[in-house]
Amino acid sequence: MCSYIVEKIPVFGSAKAGDSWRRIDTAHVYFDHPYDAPLDHALSIDFHNHAAGSRERVAVELSAESARELANAILAALDRGAQEHGEAAHGELPASIAPEGMFHY
Amino acid sequence: MSYLGQVSKMVSFDAHGGAKGQAYYAEPATGARVGGVVLIHHMPGWDDWTQEAARKLAHHGFACIAPHLYFRELPGSPDDCAARARASGGVSDNQMIGDVDGAMKFLRAQGISNGKVAVMGFCSGGRQAYLAGGRLKGLDAVVDCWGGGVIEDDPKGLTAERPVAPIDFTKDISAPIIGIFGNEDKRPSPDQVNRHEQILKDLGKTYEFHRYDGVGHGFFAAERPAYKGEQATDGWKKVYAFLDKNIGPRVKAEG
Numbered sequence: 001m002c003s004y005i006v007e008k009i010p011v012f013g014s015a016k017a018g019d020s021w022r023r024i025d026t027a028h029v030y031f032d033h034p035y036d037a038p039l040d041h042a043l044s045i046d047f048h049n050h051a052a053g054s055r056e057r058v059a060v061e062l063s064a065e066s067a068r069e070l071a072n073a074i075l076a077a078l079d080r081g082a083q084e085h086g087e088a089a090h091g092e093l094p095a096s097i098a099p100e101g102m103f104h105y
Numbered sequence: 106m107s108y109l110g111q112v113s114k115m116v117s118f119d120a121h122g123g124a125k126g127q128a129y130y131a132e133p134a135t136g137a138r139v140g141g142v143v144l145i146h147h148m149p150g151w152d153d154w155t156q157e158a159a160r161k162l163a164h165h166g167f168a169c170i171a172p173h174l175y176f177r178e179l180p181g182s183p184d185d186c187a188a189r190a191r192a193s194g195g196v197s198d199n200q201m202i203g204d205v206d207g208a209m210k211f212l213r214a215q216g217i218s219n220g221k222v223a224v225m226g227f228c229s230g231g232r233q234a235y236l237a238g239g240r241l242k243g244l245d246a247v248v249d250c251w252g253g254g255v256i257e258d259d260p261k262g263l264t265a266e267r268p269v270a271p272i273d274f275t276k277d278i279s280a281p282i283i284g285i286f287g288n289e290d291k292r293p294s295p296d297q298v299n300r301h302e303q304i305l306k307d308l309g310k311t312y313e314f315h316r317y318d319g320v321g322h323g324f325f326a327a328e329r330p331a332y333k334g335e336q337a338t339d340g341w342k343k344v345y346a347f348l349d350k351n352i353g354p355r356v357k358a359e360g
Contacts, residue, residue, distance in 0.1 A: 002148030002229035002253060004264075006193045030190055033149045033228070033323065040323065040331045046188050055181065057188055080264040 003032040015047045015058040025051050034061040040062070043067035109358040111163040113156075118172065118211040121203020127176040128158045128208060131163035133356055138219035140245070140352025141212030143205050145226030145233050147323075148195070149225040150175060151189030154326055156228075165345050166355030168217055172208045174201060197266040198236060205237045209244065221245040221352035223280075225344070228253060228323060232271055237284065239274025245352035247282045248344055251322055253292035256301055275304055282312040283347040285340045287320035315343050337340035 007029040015024045024047040035040035042061040048054065062070060113131035120126030129151075133139060142162050146155040151173040162169040165238040174196055180188035190196060209222045223246035226234035231252025238247035249255065254262055257270035282305065286298045293301070298316065307313045323329060327339045349355045 004148070004191070004267075006191055008192070028188070031193075032190065033147060033329075035152060035187065037150050038330070040321075040329050046192075055185075056190065057185060058309060059184075059188065 003030065005032075006030045011047070017056075017058045018076070022049055022054070022056070022058070024049050031064070037061040037063070039063055107130070107358045108169065109114075109164060109166060109356065111160065113160055113163065116170070116211065119207045120172070120176070121200045124177065126204055126207060127179070127216070127217045128170050128172040128211070129159055130168070130211075131156075131159045132168040132215065132217050133163050133166055135166075135217070137217075137356045139166060139168050139172065139203070139217055139222040139356050140219055140223065141209075142213065142248075142348065142352070143208040143222065143237075144169050144171040144232075145201075145205065145222045145224065145230030145237075146171065147226075147230050148172065148187070148191070148226035149184070151183040154328060158325075160349075161341075166210060166357055167184060167223075167348055167352070168215060170208045170212055170328045172204050174204060194266050195266065198233075198268070199238075201233050202237060202240050205233070206241055209241065218332045220350075223248060223348055223352045226250065226252065227325065231255070233339065235278075236271040236274060238280055239271060239277040246296065246348060247278065247280050248347065249287075250285045250288060250340075250344075251281065251290055251293065252284075253322075255293060257296045258297070272301065272304060275310065276308055277289055281347070281351050282310060283344065284312065284314040285313065285325075285343065286316050287322060287324050287336070288316050288318050289321035292322070313347065315340065 009027050011027045013024055017094045028046040029072050043064055044061050046057040046059045048057050083101050111131055111133050116128050116130040117125045118128050144159050144320045155171050159169040159171040175186035178189040205242040212218055212222050224234045224237045224244055225248035227250045231249040231253045233287055235249045235252050235255050238244055255271045257263055288295050291322045293308055302314050323331045324333045326332055
């Protein structure tokens with residue numbers, strides 16, 4: 001099926017494409033037919049910098065299984081980071097990423 | 106035996122709201138007049154496979170225009186344009202209808218045209234093709250390949266951009282319809298396909314539905330795991346025969 005569902009979340013960080021880094025402030029997450037990956041459906045994540053007015057994105061298309069593994073790996077790495085680095089890995093969002101800034105489409 | 110040659114190129118067409126739309130166009134190399142097909146891509150965009158399908162239709166004797174429904178998001182690659190369109194909620198039905206109308210007129214304006222035009226789409230494009238069949242005048246055939254959301258059981262599926270389920274326009278469809286479906290599909294599910302067919306029967310519409318066991322959604326797409334050669338080959342043959350009957354006759358290679 002084709003899906004119009006998009007989860008949009010504010011993020012803080014940087015992403016690299018080619019040889020250039022860029023600041024990112026938003027991630028769009030959706031599950032639909034991919035454009036490039038040889039899969040029937042894929043979990044896609046587009047990282048954007050909307051604040052800068054950029055229309056470019058850094059994108060990934062993952063199989064559902066690998067996306068879940070990635071999600072688990074992120075949480076596992078954060079848990080280990082919390083043990084070794086304390087609060088830094090618990091999530092200290094900049095003031096610009098306030099909870100009320102969360103939005104979903 | 107010989108093969109039918111063809112010419113394919115990028116074209117512009119008069120799209121919704123006075124915009125100049127971008128499209129891919131392919132036509133058979135023939136002196137005969139042929140029917141045309143407006144081919145609508147799926148939600149992820151105006152991809153390589155869409156252009157391959159356009160060439161496939163030309164190879165089998167029809168002119169085909171495949172409009173880039175996200176051309177308003179240019180500049181950028183088709184996948185980036187699709188991502189922008191998706192993020193803004195997807196194209197509205199009104200805009201899509203205007204674009205398909207413009208593409209239909211483009212086909213009829215070509216010297217090769219026999220005056221007949223079909224609309225065909227895959228996945229969300231199948232839904233849009235069916236909707237165009239109900240809302241546009243002048244179409245001669247409708248090809249719905251596993252269009253999800255023709256029957257919309259989830260109220261959340263109806264939005265400001267897409268406020269009415271295409272099934273509600275069935276009464277307005279005058280062109281013959283062909284539907285191609287996989288029995289393992291979830292959108293449309295076999296139950297939705299059955300209900301869809303019952304509505305066509307009740308309204309006395311001219312239609313043919315072909316259901317295939319062993320396949321789900323998108324089984325024509327040769328680059329994806331869902332592809333199944335036996336069912337896809339038969340499905341394409343059903344489509345060619347339907348188009349031959351309703352917008353043909355299709356031109357064939359000589360010799």
